[in-house]
Amino acid sequence: MQEVQNNTEKTVRCGEGKIMRENSYVLGIDGGGTGTTCILLSDTEERLIENGYFQIPGINYNSFRKDQIRDAFAEIPEKIRELTGKSAEISGIGIGAAGVSNPDAAPFLKACVTEIGYGCQCIIRGDDEAALLGATEGEPGILLIAGTGSVCLAMDTYGQRLRVGGWGHVIDDCGSAYAIGRDILSGIVHALDERSEETVLTEMVMKQMGWQDIHDLVAYVYAAGTGKREIASFSRFLEPALEQQDYIAEKIEGHAVNELVRMVTAAAQKIQKDTAQIPLILGGGVMKNNAHIRNAVIREIQIRVPFAKVSEPLHDAAYGAALFIERSGFDEDNSGN
Numbered sequence: 001m002q003e004v005q006n007n008t009e010k011t012v013r014c015g016e017g018k019i020m021r022e023n024s025y026v027l028g029i030d031g032g033g034t035g036t037t038c039i040l041l042s043d044t045e046e047r048l049i050e051n052g053y054f055q056i057p058g059i060n061y062n063s064f065r066k067d068q069i070r071d072a073f074a075e076i077p078e079k080i081r082e083l084t085g086k087s088a089e090i091s092g093i094g095i096g097a098a099g100v101s102n103p104d105a106a107p108f109l110k111a112c113v114t115e116i117g118y119g120c121q122c123i124i125r126g127d128d129e130a131a132l133l134g135a136t137e138g139e140p141g142i143l144l145i146a147g148t149g150s151v152c153l154a155m156d157t158y159g160q161r162l163r164v165g166g167w168g169h170v171i172d173d174c175g176s177a178y179a180i181g182r183d184i185l186s187g188i189v190h191a192l193d194e195r196s197e198e199t200v201l202t203e204m205v206m207k208q209m210g211w212q213d214i215h216d217l218v219a220y221v222y223a224a225g226t227g228k229r230e231i232a233s234f235s236r237f238l239e240p241a242l243e244q245q246d247y248i249a250e251k252i253e254g255h256a257v258n259e260l261v262r263m264v265t266a267a268a269q270k271i272q273k274d275t276a277q278i279p280l281i282l283g284g285g286v287m288k289n290n291a292h293i294r295n296a297v298i299r300e301i302q303i304r305v306p307f308a309k310v311s312e313p314l315h316d317a318a319y320g321a322a323l324f325i326e327r328s329g330f331d332e333d334n335s336g337n
Contacts, residue, residue: 024088024089024090024091025040025041025042025080025084025088025089025090025091026040026041026042026090026091026092026093026094026322026325026326027039027040027041027076027080027090027092027093027094027322028040028041028093028094028096028130028318028319028320028321028322028323028324029059029093029094029095029096029097029318029321030096030097030127030130030131030316030317030318030320030321031058031059031060031095031096031097031098031099031127032058032060032098032127032317034058034060034063035055035057035058036055036056036057036058036059036072037053037055037316037317037318038053038054038055038056038076038079038318039052039053039316039318039319039321039322040052040053040054040080040083040084040088041319041322051083052083053318054079054082054083056072056073056075056076056079057071057072057075058072059072059073059095059097059109059112060097060098060099061097061099061100061102061104061105061108061109062098062099062102062105063098063099066108069108069109069112070112070115073112073113073115073116074115074116076116077116077117090118090120091120091121091325092120092121092122092123092325092326093113093118093120093121093122093123093325094122094123094124094125094130094320094321094322094323094324094325095109095113095122095123095124095125095321095324096124096125096126096127096128096129096130096131096317096318096320096321096324097109097124097125097126097127098126098127100124100125100126101126105124106124109122109124110122110124121325123324123325125321125324127317128143128145128151128153128163128166129153129161129320130317130318130320130321130324131143131145131153131283131313131316131317131320132153132154132155132161132320133155133320133321133323133324133327134313134314134315134316134317134318134319134320134321134323135279135281135283135313135314135315135320136155136279136281136313136314137314137315137323138155138159138323138327139155139279140155140156140157140271140278140279141154141155141278141279141280141281141311142154142264142267142268142271142278142279142280142281142308143280143281143283143313144260144263144264144280144281144282144283144284144287144297145166145283145284146175146176146177146256146260146282146283146284146285146286146287146293147176147177147283147284147285147286148176148177148178148228148229148232148285149166149168149169149173149176149178149228150165150166150172150173150174150175150176150179150259150260150263150284150286151163151164151165151166151263152164152165152166152260152263152264152266152267153267154267154268154270154271155271156271156272157272158272160271160272162267162270162271163267164263164264164266164267165263169228174256174259174260174262174263175255175256175257175259175260175263175286175293176232176284176286177232177233177235177284177285177286178228178231178232178235179256179259180232180234180235180238180252180256180286181231181232181233181234181235182231182234183252183255183256184201184205184234184235184237184238184249184252185205185217185221185231185234187199187201187248187249187251187252188201188202188205188206188217189214189217189218191248192213192214192217193214196248197247197248199241199246199247199248199249200241200244200246200249201237201241201246201248201249204237204240204241205217205234205237208237235285235286235290236289238252238253238290238292238293239289239290239291239292242292253292253293253296254296256286256293257293257296257297257300258300260293260297261297261300261301261304264280264297264301264304264305264308265304265305268305268307268308276307277307277308277309278307278308278309279308279309279310279311280301280305280308280309280310280311281310281311281312281313282294282297282298282310283313298310
């Protein structure tokens with residue numbers, strides 16, 4: 001690393017000739033489905049700054065009105081001043097956001113950045129790609145996310161990225177909380193119809209929800225206010241049912257595990273690697289909250305994908321979004337798609 005002096009500030013030349021200013025920062029934004037986590041990284045080799053995280057409201061283009069998203073971005077300059085004690089220079093902004101598959105999303109988010117006074121480079125990609133980059137810090141690896149939805153992402157030795165799954169709850173999202181919740185409700189309906197075995201899930205769910213019969217269940221499922229997240233919330237009943245060795249619960253678990261492992265297997269077959277092992281990170285609420293599924297997925301992966309080593313993420317998605325600015329393969333020409 002070489003220090004370079006000029007008339008106004010000290011800069012640091014490091015890595016591939018990149019100039020880093022000591023008093024400038026990179027902003028990473030993880031805009032998930034509901035809330036938004038931001039991180040401010042110093043644009044030097046000492047990246048992390050003390051208490052560098054802050055929250056703003058949601059920026060998901062598909063979930064919030066444009067005025068709400070503008071108001072969320074408007075909070076950023078003051079949040080940064082609170083962290084740094086000054087109006088800091090922002091050298092780049094990386095945004096990993098849900099909803100960017102909508103072609104109108106990225107241009108609008110970039111316009112919001114401009115409106116709050118930042119004319120720096122801004123790279124926008126999906127929140128899942130931010131999660132992958134943060135988890136592996138740009139190194140080869142596989143990230144399996146099983147939350148409300150599900151997706152498997154991978155990056156190989158040459159920086160090539162690929163995706164398996166994650167095509168939405170109507171036709172995909174296998175092994176997700178939504179799929180598990182839907183299967184639980186389906187299993188209850190089948191049991192009440194005497195089309196399948198009885199299940200402890202029936203009493204668990206009906207009692208918790210205050211439902212009297214199958215008609216109450218169906219009315220809730222098809223009510224206008226019942227969406228993907230509401231159905232996904234029923235996945236919480238799987239773990240206690242598995243503790244009771246319930247047959248229907250075990251079938252639901254087996255299906256979810258098989259689908260999740262198939263996603264990892266498909267991704268692993270496509271990536272090129274030059275190391276004996278690559279990290280596999282398991283993320284999302286299903287992996288966090290359902291030990292049975294997590295442990296079963298790990299066992300199956302050890303058999304089917306022996307070179308994938310289950311690892312903890314190095315960083316979060318907000319950090320990964322900040323890395324969009326400087327990592328090869330995440331250039332502005334490819335952003336916002």
